[in-house]
Amino acid sequence: MRVELTVNGEHRSAEVEPRLLLVHFLRERCGLRAANVGCDTTSCGACTVLLDGKSVKSCTVLTVQAAGQQVTTAEGLGEPGNLHPVQAAFQREHGLQCGFCTPGMVMATVGLLAENPNPTEEQVREGLEGNLCRCTGYHNIVRAVLAAAGSAGQAAPAAAEVSA
Amino acid sequence: MSILGTRVLRTEDPRFLTTGGVYTEDVVDERLAGACHVTFVRSPVAHAKISEIDVSAALAAPGVVAVITGADLADLPTIEPAMAGLINGKMRQRLLATDTVRHVGEAVAAVVTESAYQGEDAIELVQVDYDLLPAVVDMTAAAADEVVLHADAGTNTAADFGSPDSLKADLFDGCEVVVSQTIVNQRVAPAPMETRAAAAVWGDDGRLTAWVPNQGAQGTRGSLAKLLALEEAQIRVITPDVGGAFGAKFGADPEHAVVAWIARYLGRPARWTETRYENLISMTHGRAQRQQVTIGGSKDGTVQAYRLEVLQDAGAYPRIGAILPFLTILMTPGPYAFPRAEAIAKTVVTNTTPVGAYRGAGRPEATAAVERAIDLFAAAAGVDPAQVRRKNLLPTFTEPHQTAFGALYDSGDYVAALDKALAAAGYDELRTEQQRRRASGDVRQIGIGLASYVEITGAGDEAGAPNENASVEVHPDGTATILTGTSPHGQGHATAWAMIASDELGIPVEKITLKWGDTDLIPEGGGTGGSRSLQLGGAAVQQASKELLDVARQRAADQLEANPADLVFDVGRSAFAVAGDPDASVPLAALAEGERLLVRTVFAAAGATFPFGTHVAVAEVDTETGKVVLRRMVTVDDAGVVLNPLLAEGQRHGGIAQGAAQAFLEEVLYDADGNPLTTSFADYPILSATEMPSFELADMATPTSYNPLGAKGIGEAGTIGSTPAVQNAVIDAVAYLGVRHIDMPTTPRRVWQAIRDAAHDGSEHG
Ligand code: FES
Ligand code: FES
Numbered sequence: 001m002r003v004e005l006t007v008n009g010e011h012r013s014a015e016v017e018p019r020l021l022l023v024h025f026l027r028e029r030c031g032l033r034a035a036n037v038g039c040d041t042t043s044c045g046a047c048t049v050l051l052d053g054k055s056v057k058s059c060t061v062l063t064v065q066a067a068g069q070q071v072t073t074a075e076g077l078g079e080p081g082n083l084h085p086v087q088a089a090f091q092r093e094h095g096l097q098c099g100f101c102t103p104g105m106v107m108a109t110v111g112l113l114a115e116n117p118n119p120t121e122e123q124v125r126e127g128l129e130g131n132l133c134r135c136t137g138y139h140n141i142v143r144a145v146l147a148a149a150g151s152a153g154q155a156a157p158a159a160a161e162v163s164a
Numbered sequence: 165m166s167i168l169g170t171r172v173l174r175t176e177d178p179r180f181l182t183t184g185g186v187y188t189e190d191v192v193d194e195r196l197a198g199a200c201h202v203t204f205v206r207s208p209v210a211h212a213k214i215s216e217i218d219v220s221a222a223l224a225a226p227g228v229v230a231v232i233t234g235a236d237l238a239d240l241p242t243i244e245p246a247m248a249g250l251i252n253g254k255m256r257q258r259l260l261a262t263d264t265v266r267h268v269g270e271a272v273a274a275v276v277t278e279s280a281y282q283g284e285d286a287i288e289l290v291q292v293d294y295d296l297l298p299a300v301v302d303m304t305a306a307a308a309d310e311v312v313l314h315a316d317a318g319t320n321t322a323a324d325f326g327s328p329d330s331l332k333a334d335l336f337d338g339c340e341v342v343v344s345q346t347i348v349n350q351r352v353a354p355a356p357m358e359t360r361a362a363a364a365v366w367g368d369d370g371r372l373t374a375w376v377p378n379q380g381a382q383g384t385r386g387s388l389a390k391l392l393a394l395e396e397a398q399i400r401v402i403t404p405d406v407g408g409a410f411g412a413k414f415g416a417d418p419e420h421a422v423v424a425w426i427a428r429y430l431g432r433p434a435r436w437t438e439t440r441y442e443n444l445i446s447m448t449h450g451r452a453q454r455q456q457v458t459i460g461g462s463k464d465g466t467v468q469a470y471r472l473e474v475l476q477d478a479g480a481y482p483r484i485g486a487i488l489p490f491l492t493i494l495m496t497p498g499p500y501a502f503p504r505a506e507a508i509a510k511t512v513v514t515n516t517t518p519v520g521a522y523r524g525a526g527r528p529e530a531t532a533a534v535e536r537a538i539d540l541f542a543a544a545a546g547v548d549p550a551q552v553r554r555k556n557l558l559p560t561f562t563e564p565h566q567t568a569f570g571a572l573y574d575s576g577d578y579v580a581a582l583d584k585a586l587a588a589a590g591y592d593e594l595r596t597e598q599q600r601r602r603a604s605g606d607v608r609q610i611g612i613g614l615a616s617y618v619e620i621t622g623a624g625d626e627a628g629a630p631n632e633n634a635s636v637e638v639h640p641d642g643t644a645t646i647l648t649g650t651s652p653h654g655q656g657h658a659t660a661w662a663m664i665a666s667d668e669l670g671i672p673v674e675k676i677t678l679k680w681g682d683t684d685l686i687p688e689g690g691g692t693g694g695s696r697s698l699q700l701g702g703a704a705v706q707q708a709s710k711e712l713l714d715v716a717r718q719r720a721a722d723q724l725e726a727n728p729a730d731l732v733f734d735v736g737r738s739a740f741a742v743a744g745d746p747d748a749s750v751p752l753a754a755l756a757e758g759e760r761l762l763v764r765t766v767f768a769a770a771g772a773t774f775p776f777g778t779h780v781a782v783a784e785v786d787t788e789t790g791k792v793v794l795r796r797m798v799t800v801d802d803a804g805v806v807l808n809p810l811l812a813e814g815q816r817h818g819g820i821a822q823g824a825a826q827a828f829l830e831e832v833l834y835d836a837d838g839n840p841l842t843t844s845f846a847d848y849p850i851l852s853a854t855e856m857p858s859f860e861l862a863d864m865a866t867p868t869s870y871n872p873l874g875a876k877g878i879g880e881a882g883t884i885g886s887t888p889a890v891q892n893a894v895i896d897a898v899a900y901l902g903v904r905h906i907d908m909p910t911t912p913r914r915v916w917q918a919i920r921d922a923a924h925d926g927s928e929h930g
Contacts, residue, residue, distance in 0.1 A: 137821025
């Protein structure tokens with residue numbers, strides 16, 4: 001099947017198998033390997049990306065379902081020398097160790113802050129319940145999300161920006 | 165001012181945060197172009213004879229290149245148990261099962277396809293006929309040897325550590341209070357977020373290049389050499405980024421070797437990534453001990469004697485987990501000055517997934533046992549558990565303390581750690597609050613749990629001898645490169661090792677590159693595990709940097725026509741200058757022009773170090789539903805001098821969370837036939853953000869003299885302290901209802917049941 005979609009601002013047109021998962025399309029066809037696969041049951045969130053600005057688990061979305069939509073991955077959010085405020089907060093607060101959950105965690109955070117720019121700690125923990133991290137004990141991830149929310153409300157506009 | 169001890173942000177983060185790490189599945193390399201995919205067919209039954217394997221339908225499926233069974237690998241040696249000297253050497257495994265399967269998830273065939281999706285389809289078409297055998301799931305049943313897993317061995321006992329005959333009948337004579345308890349230290353899944361994977365290719369020179377997520381490329385090379393009957397020199401292991409390991413990614417597993425074998429057999433690169441389902445049934449599990457503790461002493465809370473008997477489940481094939489009781493026994497008395505103590509252990513095989521190392525590996529089990537024992541004793545004696553700990557902890561020592569179990573504790577101040585943790589938690593106020601809730605009959609009761617621990621790091625048991633190598637090279641452009649034998653997978657060595665070199669050489673952290681995990685580049689190394697890295701690998705980087713300055717000093721003296729002794733190294737300018745004549749100077753980088761300025765060194769430690777601390781957990785228990793909410797975790801973790809508090813705290817956080825998760829959430833379960841019941845993250849209750857509080861860390865740093873950094877290991881301490889602290893807190897919350905003990909994980913059902921049973925007992929006896 002032919003599918004047309006926008007990935008990190010770039011228009012893509014591709015012939016895909018109907019069963020091709022979005023995460024595999026991104027990783028294998030677009031060479032965007034930040035999103036990872038960590039489970040078979042939609043439990044871990046390592047594959048989280050934004051679809052029209054909302055965070056989704058890309059292991060549960062068929063590529064054809066994303067047709068006509070805007071996909072944003074961690075690669076599209078910022079660059080090593082120019083981190084998005086959420087990415088910068090994760091570095092500042094040491095919110096990552098092995099990094100495997102990180103791109104998904106960052107995208108889930110962007111999605112969370114777009115919906116609730118000033119979450120409480122409890123809301124952050126609930127908002128990230130579907131994103132598993134085996135390394136950090138979540139402590140510094142929560143700090144990073146709260147810090148990103150507090151950084152002059154930058155996170156919400158930035159999220160709007162990338163989904164535009 | 166020295167950079168050491170400061171919160172330097174991780175230089176590796178921007179990459180992880182944007183393009184993401186390059187894990188094994190992400191590796192793009194021209195040598196892997198056109199790679200085929202390997203998918204394993206795994207046993208759906210726990211114990212059976214294989215009567216027939218029919219691969220014809222699978223071979224005919226789209227995209228299938230080959231189907232490999234154990235018969236194809238007949239010329240490869242069988243896999244010896246880890247530490248063959250200690251373990252019954254007849255308990256062997258084949259890379260792919262040939263005649264018998266011994267656990268659900270054991271690999272019986274490998275399907276090779278053009279694409280990964282085709283592999284998933286084709287494994288369904290491999291027909292394996294199994295003649296079922298009775299499964300042995302329970303350790304006690306295994307020890308009875310009614311069904312023997314490995315006929316050659318003639319027994320299910322893989323190892324004995326001491327004999328029941330050695331236990332002293334009079335150990336508890338004279339004790340006013342004696343308590344016994346059976347404690348289950350349940351099986352858990354390491355579950356790193358990155359599952360196992362491999363990529364392999366053979367060169368025209370007959371050498372294998374293998375990309376494997378691991379904890380030490382050199383150890384993985386050694387394992388692959390054994391499994392494939394190759395010389396180590398024939399193998400190059402490359403370590404991509406690794407998405408967590410927690411002890412379970414040391415060495416190589418049978419699947420890694422099969423992927424390498426297939427690449428040679430087909431003359432084409434091969435890749436494999438397991439699913440989470442496979443990971444949960446075939447990556448090694450951790451813990452899996454049943455313990456019997458007995459503790460006795462006087463009514464004032466002084467312990468006189470302690471006994472620990474361990475039954476260890478090795479799973480179907482003895483791996484490193486089979487010998488971990490050795491470490492449990494080593495740490496039997498923990499931080500306490502028990503006048504009399506003894507311990508024995510037995511390891512048995514069962515029809516379950518093999519048991520390996522998991523964060524703490526043998527030591528958490530020792531701490532869990534003794535910390536439960538202390539609380540049981542305190543309850544029976546009617547003395548506050550904090551008071552019992554204070555009474556029995558070893559007093560402060562600065563000269564090494566030799567224990568009766570052969571450990572040499574390097575330095576410790578256990579009472580101070582206890583007092584600091586109690587103060588940070590507000591222990592007295594917590595007890596008052598507990599009294600208030602009890603008096604008011606609140607449905608939600610709080611419990612306060614303590615755990616004082618000492619553990620062993622950098623011992624060399626899991627990861628080679630207590631030494632490590634490092635190379636440091638300064639380049640003419642003012643940058644530097646470090647090669648290390650450690651293997652970071654989240655710990656932040658790229659930043660930490662650069663800090664150490666920067667502190668010596670005056671080269672900024674961001675100009676220092678760390679390399680690891682390529683056995684052609686770094687042929688030796690002990691990897692990262694057993695919390696060894698900083699105290700050995702970091703110390704090696706410091707030593708190499710100092711030795712490099714010695715070499716550079718001689719060169720500078722030649723250039724400046726000065727006596728080497730008259731030169732001073734100005735770290736701020738990264739330059740040598742003649743004392744008293746700062747104009748006569750030469751930058752360090754300039755001394756690398758012409759001849760390479762490179763030093764390789766090996767740091768050898770005087771011995772293992774013994775970090776210690778105290779954890780205080782506050783749990784809220786709903787006495788009607790049994791639901792546990794962990795409210796607070798207050799910890800003192802003394803790992804000597806801290807190099808980078810940001811990284812050290814991260815290690816503590818992760819450890820605390822994993823340990824706490826074992827106490828009240830996580831458990832790998834099997835039914836009576838050996839079918840695993842926790843085969844996905846939907847079934848295995850892996851810790852999520854909602855189940856943890858933010859942690860409260862109090863700092864304490866008692867240096868060790870065993871390395872010039874003064875550092876002890878911090879990677880596992882959090883796990884070791886938090887498990888019993890949380891378990892003790894849950895039990896403490898309901899102790900007033902007559903509950904003495906609840907096994908982990910303290911699920912609502914278990915807690916509710918314990919409350920009910922206690923009420924029942926109470927009414928019977930009352
Ligand atoms: S891979 Fe786990 S939720 Fe998508
Ligand atoms: S940083 Fe390793 S899983 Fe989150």
